Amino acid sequence: MSASLFRTVLARHGALAAKRSLAGNSFVRGKATLPDLKYDYGALEPYISARIMELHHSKHHQTYVNGLNSALEAIAEAEAKGDFTKAASLAPLLNFHGGGHLNHTLFWENLAPASREGGGEPDGALKKAIEADFGSFETFRKQMNAALTGIQGSGWAWLAKDKDSGNLAIVTRANQDPVTGQLVPLMGIDAWEHAYYLQYENRKAEYFEAIWNVINWKTVAQRFEKA
Amino acid sequence: MVKLNNLLQYFSLGQSSFQSTMLASNFTAVAIAVHTLPVLPYSYSALEPYISSQVMELHHSKHHQAYVDNLNAALSSYVTALLNNDIPAQIRLQSIIRFNGGGHINHSLFWRNLAPSETPETDPVASAPRLVNEIERTWGGLDEFKETFAQTALGIQGSGWCWLVGKQNGRGGLQLAIVTTKDQDPIVDEGMRPLLGVDMWEHAYYLQYLNGKTKYLENIWNVINWKTAEERFLGASKEEAF
Ligand SMILES: [Fe+2]
Ligand SMILES: [Fe+2]
Ligand SMILES: [Fe+2]
Numbered sequence: 001m002s003a004s005l006f007r008t009v010l011a012r013h014g015a016l017a018a019k020r021s022l023a024g025n026s027f028v029r030g031k032a033t034l035p036d037l038k039y040d041y042g043a044l045e046p047y048i049s050a051r052i053m054e055l056h057h058s059k060h061h062q063t064y065v066n067g068l069n070s071a072l073e074a075i076a077e078a079e080a081k082g083d084f085t086k087a088a089s090l091a092p093l094l095n096f097h098g099g100g101h102l103n104h105t106l107f108w109e110n111l112a113p114a115s116r117e118g119g120g121e122p123d124g125a126l127k128k129a130i131e132a133d134f135g136s137f138e139t140f141r142k143q144m145n146a147a148l149t150g151i152q153g154s155g156w157a158w159l160a161k162d163k164d165s166g167n168l169a170i171v172t173r174a175n176q177d178p179v180t181g182q183l184v185p186l187m188g189i190d191a192w193e194h195a196y197y198l199q200y201e202n203r204k205a206e207y208f209e210a211i212w213n214v215i216n217w218k219t220v221a222q223r224f225e226k227a
Numbered sequence: 228m229v230k231l232n233n234l235l236q237y238f239s240l241g242q243s244s245f246q247s248t249m250l251a252s253n254f255t256a257v258a259i260a261v262h263t264l265p266v267l268p269y270s271y272s273a274l275e276p277y278i279s280s281q282v283m284e285l286h287h288s289k290h291h292q293a294y295v296d297n298l299n300a301a302l303s304s305y306v307t308a309l310l311n312n313d314i315p316a317q318i319r320l321q322s323i324i325r326f327n328g329g330g331h332i333n334h335s336l337f338w339r340n341l342a343p344s345e346t347p348e349t350d351p352v353a354s355a356p357r358l359v360n361e362i363e364r365t366w367g368g369l370d371e372f373k374e375t376f377a378q379t380a381l382g383i384q385g386s387g388w389c390w391l392v393g394k395q396n397g398r399g400g401l402q403l404a405i406v407t408t409k410d411q412d413p414i415v416d417e418g419m420r421p422l423l424g425v426d427m428w429e430h431a432y433y434l435q436y437l438n439g440k441t442k443y444l445e446n447i448w449n450v451i452n453w454k455t456a457e458e459r460f461l462g463a464s465k466e467e468a469f
Contacts, residue, residue, distance in 0.1 A: 042404070055437055055438060059437070059438045060438060063438070072467070092384070096384045103267030148239070152326045152410050152411070153385055153386035153409065153411070153428075154385035154386045154429075155385070160266065165241050174385060175385030176384065177383070183459060192385075192429065192435060193386075193428065193429035193430050194429050195439065197429060197430060197433045197434065198437075200433065201285055201289070201434075202285055202289040202290055202430065
């Protein structure tokens with residue numbers, strides 16, 4: 001999980017919190033917040049419209065952030081009461097909203113305006129790895145689009161790196177299920193209808209073609225090196 | 228909808244045999260019917276202002292059509308896989324048939340449980356007295372039912388549908404329930420009958436309501452065809468064979 005996901009929010013009554021903290025009976029809780037985009041809503045035009053970006057970031061992603069915080073709060077409350085059945089019952093909400101927050105945060109970072117880092121092809125070690133595992137960049141791109149097209153309902157497709165083998169793989173996830181475990185997500189494409197419908201309507205194949213023009217390969221390469 | 232007079236293809240189904248001259252006696256003809264997009268019983272703009280003409284046109288002519296086309300293609304491949312005794316291919320195709328067949332069934336049910344607002348069909352008390360009576364018995368009132376329906380629908384994580392269903396109880400009656408299904412999973416359980424469904428995929432409302440699906444769920448009651456729901460409840464519905 002990237003460090004930018006959680007920003008530490010100091011308690012409203014800072015002094016009081018600090019005092020309690022000194023007494024050793026309190027902690028500062030990390031709250032999820034909506035990350036700022038590194039580009040304007042209109043910067044991915046004409047491939048992704050400003051209207052889509054605005055709604056997607058300020059409404060949809062915000063809803064996942066809010067949902068994650070309330071799920072965490074409800075779990076903490078249940079935990080405090082020793083009601084572990086209740087805590088466990090909140091797992092699907094945590095997965096959905098936590099996954100939604102994580103996925104979108106990764107997504108914004110692996111996009112960039114076509115006039116800047118966006119588009120083109122990866123180079124260096126990432127390029128070599130893609131060629132080794134998929135044959136060529138073009139084959140990889142086609143397989144990724146086929147995976148996106150095959151999603152039945154809402155979900156995501158990811159380029160991921162297996163931490164153990166070091167191999168690259170294309171995986172899909174339903175709804176907001178995050179890529180976890182030994183797979184490290186390198187690059188994700190949102191296949192929910194809200195990600196493209198205002199601009200592409202039912203023509204999702206056009207969206208899956210267009211988005212390659214705004215993939216930030218620099219970010220993907222950095223994730224690859226770190227994974 | 229199935230057009231039995233419009234056969235896609237005939238396949239010969241028989242066990243493989245070395246006695247090729249004897250094959251004819253082992254043959255069974257398999258007819259695959261082509262599914263077609265049902266005609267709407269109202270115009271694309273008839274559900275305005277609650278569901279826009281643009282949403283209806285794309286939803287019916289593009290989305291539903293794609294489910295129909297993909298279902299026909301998958302069924303055709305499935306017959307080939309049966310003929311070839313290709314079990315892996317048969318299993319692979321089952322999820323595609325479930326998804327697209329479900330999409331075809333669900334949308335066919337959906338169009339028929341919608342009607343232009345202000346028509347008699349959209350008046351629950353007048354058009355669905357028996358069903359409304361059972362709804363009141365189950366939820367305490369129509370408003371309570373709608374509230375529960377909305378909360379249930381809003382709980383869907385991803386794409387799916389929210390349904391009012393009747394479940395056969397032990398006494399030969401129907402027990403009402405609100406259920407959600409994911410993606411295009413159809414309600415095909417033995418003893419369970421879909422009475423009315425609301426499409427909660429984003430394509431069903433996004434162009435008009437954007438992320439405001441709560442409003443979509445509020446507004447859709449203006450165009451719910453209670454007459455259809457009553458017929459389904461009473462088991463008197465003349466649904467097309469999907
Ligand atoms: Fe999204
Ligand atoms: Fe059909
Ligand atoms: Fe739909």
